[in-house]
Amino acid sequence: MSEKGSNPYDINGQNFDANAYLQKLLKECNLRQIMDHEAEIVKDTQNLHSDMQTLVYENYNKFISATDTVRKMKTDFKKMEDEMDLLASNMDSITSFSEQISSTLQDTRQRISKLSGIHSLLKRLQFLFKLPTKLKLLMKERNYSQAVQDYMQAQRVLQQYGNMSSFQGIQEDCNIILIELKQKLRDQFKSNHATAKDLAESVDLLLQLGEPADKLCEEFLSCAEHRLGEQLVLLQDLSEQKDIIEFVDLGSSGFLSDLCLVVASYNDMFINKINMDESVCSGDFETTATARLNDFVVENMKRYFTIVQNRVDLEQDVGDTGVLVRALDRFYRRLQAMNTLCRDTDFAASGTDIVINAGRKQSKAHLQSLKMHFSDSLTRVRQALAAPKLISQEGDSSNNLSELLTSLVLTNVEKIKGILQDLLVFIQPDISFSLKTQFREVFCIESIRENLVVGFLNHITATARGFCDGQKGSDPKCPPTLLLLLSKMCLEFQNTSVHYLLTQTDEWFEISTHNALSTTLTAESEIHKNMQDSAQQLLNYYVRMQGLNISQMLRKSVETRDWLHTIEPRTVRAVMKRVVEDIAAVDTTVGVLFEEGSRTNHSSDSSRKTHSVSISRHQFRSNWSSYTPNHLESNIVTNLHKLFSERIEIFSTVEFSKNSILTGIIKISLKTFLECVRLKTFSKYGLQQIQVDAHYLQLYLWRFVADENLVHFLLDEILGSAVHRCLEPVLMEPSVVEIICERG
Numbered sequence: 001m002s003e004k005g006s007n008p009y010d011i012n013g014q015n016f017d018a019n020a021y022l023q024k025l026l027k028e029c030n031l032r033q034i035m036d037h038e039a040e041i042v043k044d045t046q047n048l049h050s051d052m053q054t055l056v057y058e059n060y061n062k063f064i065s066a067t068d069t070v071r072k073m074k075t076d077f078k079k080m081e082d083e084m085d086l087l088a089s090n091m092d093s094i095t096s097f098s099e100q101i102s103s104t105l106q107d108t109r110q111r112i113s114k115l116s117g118i119h120s121l122l123k124r125l126q127f128l129f130k131l132p133t134k135l136k137l138l139m140k141e142r143n144y145s146q147a148v149q150d151y152m153q154a155q156r157v158l159q160q161y162g163n164m165s166s167f168q169g170i171q172e173d174c175n176i177i178l179i180e181l182k183q184k185l186r187d188q189f190k191s192n193h194a195t196a197k198d199l200a201e202s203v204d205l206l207l208q209l210g211e212p213a214d215k216l217c218e219e220f221l222s223c224a225e226h227r228l229g230e231q232l233v234l235l236q237d238l239s240e241q242k243d244i245i246e247f248v249d250l251g252s253s254g255f256l257s258d259l260c261l262v263v264a265s266y267n268d269m270f271i272n273k274i275n276m277d278e279s280v281c282s283g284d285f286e287t288t289a290t291a292r293l294n295d296f297v298v299e300n301m302k303r304y305f306t307i308v309q310n311r312v313d314l315e316q317d318v319g320d321t322g323v324l325v326r327a328l329d330r331f332y333r334r335l336q337a338m339n340t341l342c343r344d345t346d347f348a349a350s351g352t353d354i355v356i357n358a359g360r361k362q363s364k365a366h367l368q369s370l371k372m373h374f375s376d377s378l379t380r381v382r383q384a385l386a387a388p389k390l391i392s393q394e395g396d397s398s399n400n401l402s403e404l405l406t407s408l409v410l411t412n413v414e415k416i417k418g419i420l421q422d423l424l425v426f427i428q429p430d431i432s433f434s435l436k437t438q439f440r441e442v443f444c445i446e447s448i449r450e451n452l453v454v455g456f457l458n459h460i461t462a463t464a465r466g467f468c469d470g471q472k473g474s475d476p477k478c479p480p481t482l483l484l485l486l487s488k489m490c491l492e493f494q495n496t497s498v499h500y501l502l503t504q505t506d507e508w509f510e511i512s513t514h515n516a517l518s519t520t521l522t523a524e525s526e527i528h529k530n531m532q533d534s535a536q537q538l539l540n541y542y543v544r545m546q547g548l549n550i551s552q553m554l555r556k557s558v559e560t561r562d563w564l565h566t567i568e569p570r571t572v573r574a575v576m577k578r579v580v581e582d583i584a585a586v587d588t589t590v591g592v593l594f595e596e597g598s599r600t601n602h603s604s605d606s607s608r609k610t611h612s613v614s615i616s617r618h619q620f621r622s623n624w625s626s627y628t629p630n631h632l633e634s635n636i637v638t639n640l641h642k643l644f645s646e647r648i649e650i651f652s653t654v655e656f657s658k659n660s661i662l663t664g665i666i667k668i669s670l671k672t673f674l675e676c677v678r679l680k681t682f683s684k685y686g687l688q689q690i691q692v693d694a695h696y697l698q699l700y701l702w703r704f705v706a707d708e709n710l711v712h713f714l715l716d717e718i719l720g721s722a723v724h725r726c727l728e729p730v731l732m733e734p735s736v737v738e739i740i741c742e743r744g
Contacts, residue, residue, distance in 0.1 A: 011041075132177055139181060144188070147181060148205045182209060186219075200265035207269065217270055217289055221296050224262045228300050231255040232307060239311040244320075244327040247311055252334045255304055259297065260341055266293050297342055305350050312358045321362060325425045328355050332433045355433045356442050359426055363447040366419045370456045373415050374463065377408055378482075385479045401592045405485055409492045412460075416453065416501055420508060423448060427509065444509040445520065453505050454522045457498060461534040464490055468541040480549075481589055483542040488593045490535035491656065494528050502527075536653060543654050543661055546586055547668025550579055554669060558676035563686035569732070572696045572741060573689065579669065580700045586665060587704055590658045597657025599706050659706040666701055670714040677721045684728040691732055694719050696741045 008017035009024060025034055138147035151174065185202045203220050207213060231254050239247055270289050308331065315324050335351040381404050426443060427434040434440070464486045467478050502524055505511065511521075557575040654664040677690065694715045702708040723729045 132174055136177060139177070139184060144181065144185060144205055145201065148208055151178065151181075152208060178209065182206065182211065185209075200261075200269060203265070203269050213270055213285060214288070217266075217292060220266065220269075221262075221292065224258075225296065225300070228255060228258060228262070231258060232300075232303050235304075236307050236310075239307065240314065244311065244315045244324060245330070248308075248327045248331045248334075251304065251308065252330065256334055256338065259300060260338065263293065263297060263341055294342070294345060298345060301338075301345075301347055301350070305354060309354055309357065312354060313361060315358075321422050322425050324358065324362065325428075325431060328358055329431050329433065331355075336432065352433060352436055352439055356439055356447075359423075359439075359443040360447045360451070362426075363423065363443075363452045366423065367452050367455055367459075370412070370415060370419065370452075371459055374412055374456075374460065377411055378463070381408060381485060382479065382482055385481050385485075401481070401485070401589065405488055405492070405593065408485060408489050409497060413497050413501065416456065417504065419452070420448070420505060423452075424508060440510070444511050448509055449502070449505050449511055450520070450522060453501055454527065457493070457501070457527055458530065460493065461490065461530045464534045464538055468537050480542055480545050483538050483545070484590065484593055487535045487538035487542065487656075490531045490538065494531035494535070498527050498531065499524060535656070539654055539656065539661065540664075543664035544668065547665045547672075550582055550665065550669040551672030553578060553582075554673045555676050558673070558680060561686075563680050563682045563689075564727075566683060566686045566689060568685045569689040569692045569740065571692075571743065573693055576693045576696050579697070583662065583666065583669075583701065583704055587658065587662055590661050594656055594658045594661065597655065597659040597706060599659060657706075659704070662704040663706050663710065666705055666711065667714070670697075670711070670718065674714065674718045674721060677718055678725065680725060682722055682726040684726065684730045687722050687726040687729060688732040690722040691719060692737055692740050695737045699741055 006015050007013055008015055008020050010016060011021065025037065029037065138144070185206050188198060188202050203216055206216055235247075235251050235255060238250065242250060266289075271286055271293075312324070312328070315327075332348070332351045332355060335347045338347050339345070384400070384404055425431070427440065467483060467486065553575055557573065654660045680686075682690065698711060698715050701711050705711055723731075
């Protein structure tokens with residue numbers, strides 16, 4: 001303010017310098033701006049002048065009005081002074097007359113006061129004489145409160161003058177009526193139709209009439225117990241007929257409201273009267289009465305909780321989670337209100353247990369729904385796999401298998417997500433019990449994450465393993481392709497779905513892996529391992545099944561043929577063609593779901609025939625010569641070399657690749673072929689037929705395995721065993737074998 005007042009350029013300031021202001025305008029503004037500024041100053045000056053004139057006129061009018069008012073007040077005060085003098089003289093006259101009247105009526109006043117006392121006494125006596133009749137009339141009208149009030153009003157007089165003969169009759173009549181009145185009050189007290197308000201009124205009147213408070217407490221709670229028991233029976237009868245929300249509202253408006261009224265009435269009538277009237281109760285009455293009330297409330301609330309728990313157990317329809325949560329929220333809020341009335345008990349803890357149990361049962365119901373959905377998915381997949389016509393009509397079985405796998409994984413993942421979203425209503429911010437730490441820990445961690453999500457993932461692995469041989473409840477008619485799909489499904493869950501589901505669960509239900517209960521959480525790595533083991537077990541079982549299916553064909557083809565009387569081979573046996581076709585079909589199916597994998601000792605297709613022929617020719621010659629008598633020593637050396645060579649594991653664990661799976665199937669098939677050959681005796685032509693079959697298998701099976709030397713070795717073992725078991729070991733020329741195989 002000081003800086004603004006000392007500014008010479010401030011036109012409103014005290015130190016304004018007109019010349020300096022004008023010089024500043026001439027320097028900073030052009031002619032147009034100076035003229036506009038001049039017009040603005042002229043306009044402001046005119047407005048200021050007009051305002052000043054208006055102010056002067058207003059002040060002048062006020063001054064004139066004030067002058068008139070002062071002149072008028074002088075006139076009024078003069079009249080008022082005359083009136084006050086007249087009033088003072090009148091008051092003196094009144095005082096004088098009043099003193100004269102008081103002295104004249106003094107004797108009369110004393111007589112009137114005495115008569116008034118006599119009249120009041122007569123009225124009281126009249127009230128006493130009419131009291132029995134009035135009490136009977138009030139009892140007939142059921143106006144017990146007024147009857148007690150009238151009796152209590154006359155009680156002191158009767159107690160003081162009851163020994164007088166004139167009052168003894170009244171005292172006796174009142175005592176008889178009083179006994180009848182107490183009985184009426186007790187009848188009303190024990191009536192089934194009496195409300196809690198009627199009970200409270202009856203108890204209060206009996207206490208006023210001097211009844212023992214201890215006995216009244218017991219009778220009051222006994223009658224209340226009977227009434228509340230009827231409420232609970234009605235509530236239980238209607239539990240299955242009412243909606244869960246209607247059931248909770250019925251219990252709140254009926255049983256809980258009556259219980260609260262009973263507790264409030266009990267406190268007002270008995271416990272709170274201790275501080276007001278020590279004559280009503282003894283010193284230890286407060287403790288005894290409070291303990292008796294607590295036992296009464298706890299016992300009735302236990303029965304109520306049992307009925308509510310049974311009703312909640314019936315409400316396990318997975319489609320009504322929102323309705324159930326709203327009902328539980330109303331139930332829990334009412335229990336919190338009960339805690340404010342019954343401070344010595346915590347019913348909210350029992351309510352939390354019911355809510356937790358409801359959430360646990362709801363998650364179990366959803367888990368059963370998930371299991372049924374997964375079972376239905378498997379059934380649909382089996383039906384699709386059992387309908388090859390549908391696959392052929394679609395024209396692409398590969399796409400069909402991929403769609404089945406995608407459907408099997410995604411539908412179950414989406415089903416889990418939908419159920420989790422449905423269960424999120426339990427922990428909404430507006431739900432009263434959702435803020436309880438105990439509820440969140442048990443419901444979110446135990447019921448949702450562990451029992452529902454992890455439990456369903458474990459159910460998937462258990463169901464998948466149930467299809468494997470040797471497992472309890474395994475299905476012998478299970479299609480082998482289903483085993484492949486389940487194995488790939490377990491891998492898909494291991495790679496992506498398990499982490500996604502656990503992450504979503506932890507995020508939605510605010511589960512922290514660093515809290516106190518983190519030790520109870522199932523580790524993600526453990527679930528991954530279960531999925532991996534299940535996928536491996538399914539794949540191993542698939543390889544075994546497919547190997548045994550092909551082995552069965554080979555075994556029957558060997559066992560049902562008379563190898564001692566067979567004709568000279570002219571073609572490849574049909575069973576060998578069937579074996580190659582089946583393995584090719586398996587290769588196609590496996591290739592849809594698994595990658596090819598690595599190969600070792602793999603020859604190109606263009607050089608395959610020459611390579612195989614040269615190996616076969618050398619092998620045939622060595623086998624032929626090694627079993628002649630002149631080369632017995634060489635045969636022993638060869639067998640010793642095989643004894644210490646690397647052993648081929650037939651039923652070893654396969655890898656998750658197409659080559660490894662086909663290798664396992666072919667190993668089982670060729671091993672079975674080898675064992676069947678060892679049990680037979682062959683003629684020359686029988687040996688040559690085995691030679692043709694082995695060469696045919698060698699031409700086609702090499703492309704399906706990871707290491708083609710394994711096929712060479714097993715086929716060499718088969719041919720060597722046939723030579724061992726042959727009566728006339730004469731092998732066919734390799735060129736003839738090639739022609740037969742190419743023609744076949």
